[in-house]
Amino acid sequence: MTGQPGRFRQFVRSHWPALRLRTILLSVLLFAAILPVATTVFLRVYENTLVRQTEAELVAQTAALSATAEALWPGSRLAPPTAAQRDAPDWYRPETATIDLGSTPVLPARPPATAAGPPDPAAQAVGARLDAVMQETSRTTLASIIFLDRNGVVVSGYGEGGSWRDLPEVSDALAGRSRTVLRRNAAYHPRYSWEWLSRASALRIHHARPVVVNGRVEGVILTSRSPRALFRGIYQDRIKIALGLFGALAVIAFLAVLVSRGIAKPIEALSRTAREVAAGGGVMPPPPQTAAVEIRTLYEDFGSMAEAVERRSRYLRDFAAAVSHEFKTPLAGIQGAVELLQDHDDMQPDERQRFLGNIAADGRRLSALVSRLLDLARADMARPEAGLAVDLRPPVLKAVDARSPDLRIFLDLPDDLPPVAAPAASLEVVLSTMLENSRQAGAAAVRLAARSAGDTVILSISDDGPGIAPGDAGRIFEPFFTTRRDEGGAGLGLSIARALLAANQATLDLVPSAKGATFEIGLLAAG
Numbered sequence: 001m002t003g004q005p006g007r008f009r010q011f012v013r014s015h016w017p018a019l020r021l022r023t024i025l026l027s028v029l030l031f032a033a034i035l036p037v038a039t040t041v042f043l044r045v046y047e048n049t050l051v052r053q054t055e056a057e058l059v060a061q062t063a064a065l066s067a068t069a070e071a072l073w074p075g076s077r078l079a080p081p082t083a084a085q086r087d088a089p090d091w092y093r094p095e096t097a098t099i100d101l102g103s104t105p106v107l108p109a110r111p112p113a114t115a116a117g118p119p120d121p122a123a124q125a126v127g128a129r130l131d132a133v134m135q136e137t138s139r140t141t142l143a144s145i146i147f148l149d150r151n152g153v154v155v156s157g158y159g160e161g162g163s164w165r166d167l168p169e170v171s172d173a174l175a176g177r178s179r180t181v182l183r184r185n186a187a188y189h190p191r192y193s194w195e196w197l198s199r200a201s202a203l204r205i206h207h208a209r210p211v212v213v214n215g216r217v218e219g220v221i222l223t224s225r226s227p228r229a230l231f232r233g234i235y236q237d238r239i240k241i242a243l244g245l246f247g248a249l250a251v252i253a254f255l256a257v258l259v260s261r262g263i264a265k266p267i268e269a270l271s272r273t274a275r276e277v278a279a280g281g282g283v284m285p286p287p288p289q290t291a292a293v294e295i296r297t298l299y300e301d302f303g304s305m306a307e308a309v310e311r312r313s314r315y316l317r318d319f320a321a322a323v324s325h326e327f328k329t330p331l332a333g334i335q336g337a338v339e340l341l342q343d344h345d346d347m348q349p350d351e352r353q354r355f356l357g358n359i360a361a362d363g364r365r366l367s368a369l370v371s372r373l374l375d376l377a378r379a380d381m382a383r384p385e386a387g388l389a390v391d392l393r394p395p396v397l398k399a400v401d402a403r404s405p406d407l408r409i410f411l412d413l414p415d416d417l418p419p420v421a422a423p424a425a426s427l428e429v430v431l432s433t434m435l436e437n438s439r440q441a442g443a444a445a446v447r448l449a450a451r452s453a454g455d456t457v458i459l460s461i462s463d464d465g466p467g468i469a470p471g472d473a474g475r476i477f478e479p480f481f482t483t484r485r486d487e488g489g490a491g492l493g494l495s496i497a498r499a500l501l502a503a504n505q506a507t508l509d510l511v512p513s514a515k516g517a518t519f520e521i522g523l524l525a526a527g
Helices: 003-015 021-072 083-087 121-141 168-174 230-236 238-278 293-343 349-381 393-401 424-440 493-502
Strands: 144-149 154-156 179-184 203-213 216-225 408-412 445-453 456-463 507-511 518-524
Touching: 021 121, 021 144, 021 179, 021 203, 021 216, 021 238, 121 144, 121 154, 121 216, 168 179, 168 203, 168 216, 238 293, 293 349, 393 408, 393 424, 393 445, 424 445, 424 456, 424 493, 493 507
Parallel strands: 408 445
Antiparallel strands: 144 154, 144 216, 179 203, 203 216, 445 456, 456 518, 507 518
C-alpha cells in the first residue's frame, strides 16, 4: 500500500503535460468569471424547468379529466381505439410545454367569476358524476380544478354559478384549443428571505382544455396551480445539486493545485536555490515536471546563469593569481634594483647603468602586460554583432601583408566561400597574432587554408615550426602561459584571440598535426 502513492506520483510526473503559464492563469480567470454566471443561469434554467414540469402535470390531469367527462357525456360515441388507429403515425400527439419564464407574458390574477345563468343540464349531470373524481385528483395534486359548460359557466369547483368565458384561456378552450397562461397569484405572501431570487414564486399556472364530445366542444376543464417552489425543488434535488457543487469545488481545488504545482512551488524552490548559490553553495535542481513551460525556461536560464557566474568566479580567481604572479617578478626586480641604488651611493657607473637598464626593462614588461590585459578585457567584453556578413579574403590578405618579411605564406582560399558572421577587424587581429606566434616559434612557412563545412567555415593555420609539446597542448590558451617568458612573452596572445572569436560564436582550437603546429578557426557562415 505504501508504494502505490509513489507509483501514482511517478506516473503523474511522467505523463504531466507541459502547460504554459498563460494557459493556467487563463483557465483560473475564466472559471472564476464563469462561475457566478453559471450559478445564475443554473437557477434560472432550473426554475424554468420546474414551471414547465408543473405545466406538464396540469396538461396530464386535464387530459385525463377531459377524457373522463367525454366518456360520461350523454350520447357520447367515445369508444376504445382500434388497433389500426393506435398504429397510425398521428395517433400519439404529446403536448409540449409552452410556458417560458423569460418570454411568456404574465397576466393579472384571475378575476372573480361574472354572474351567469344556470349551467347546461347535460354538463350539470356530467359534473355531478365528475365532481368526486375532481376532488380526489385535487387532493393528491393540489391543483384547483373547475368544470365549465360550453358557455363558460362554472358547473363544478370554485366560482360555481359564475362565468369565466371572457378569460383568454377559457375562450381558446371553447374554441377547441388548449392553452396555458401565467397569472399573478393574488394570494401570494413571501415566507422566506431568499424568495426574491425566484421569479415564479408570485405566479400561478392556468391551463384550460376543451371537452369535445362527438366533435363538438361541450365543456372546459380549467386547472391552476402554483409552480413547485424553487427552494423546495432545490431541497428535493439536493443530492444532484450537491454533486454538482462538489464537482465545481473539485475543479476549483484542481486549479488551485495546478497553480501551486505549476507556478508557486517551483518559484519557491528556485528562490531557495538562489539564496544557497548566493551563499556560495547549493546545486541547481532540475525543473519540476509539473512546472509551467515558462518556469522550466526560467530554471534553465538560472542554471546557465549560475554556471556562468561560477565559471567567471573561477576565471577571476585564476586570473587574479596569474596577474599577481606575472606582476610580482618585474616589481620585485624593480624594487631590488632601487634598493641597491639607494644603498650604494659609490656604485660604479657601469653597474648603476646595468641596474637602471633592468628597471627600464621591467617597466617595459609591466607596460606591455597592462596593454595586453586591456586587450584581453576588451575581448572578454565584446558582444556579437547582428547581421554581419564579411568576406573572409580581405582580412586574411591584410594580415598576410603585415607579416614579417622572413615568413612565407601560402594561401588556399576557394572562390565559393560563403561570407562569415565575424568582424573583419577581429579576424585581422587574430590572424596577425597567429602569424606572429608562428614566426616567434621559429617557423619559416605558414599555410592558410579555408573550407566550407555545412553552416561553418573552417580556416586552418599550419606552420613548419617545432610545434607544441604534448604537455603544453592543454594549457596554451590559458592566460599568461608562455614558453618564451625569457624573451618577453606575456602569454596572452592566444587567450585574446580565442576571446575575440568567442564573442561572435567562433572557435579557435589546436588540432593534431604531423609537423609543426596547426590551429583551426571555426566561423559561422552568415545566414
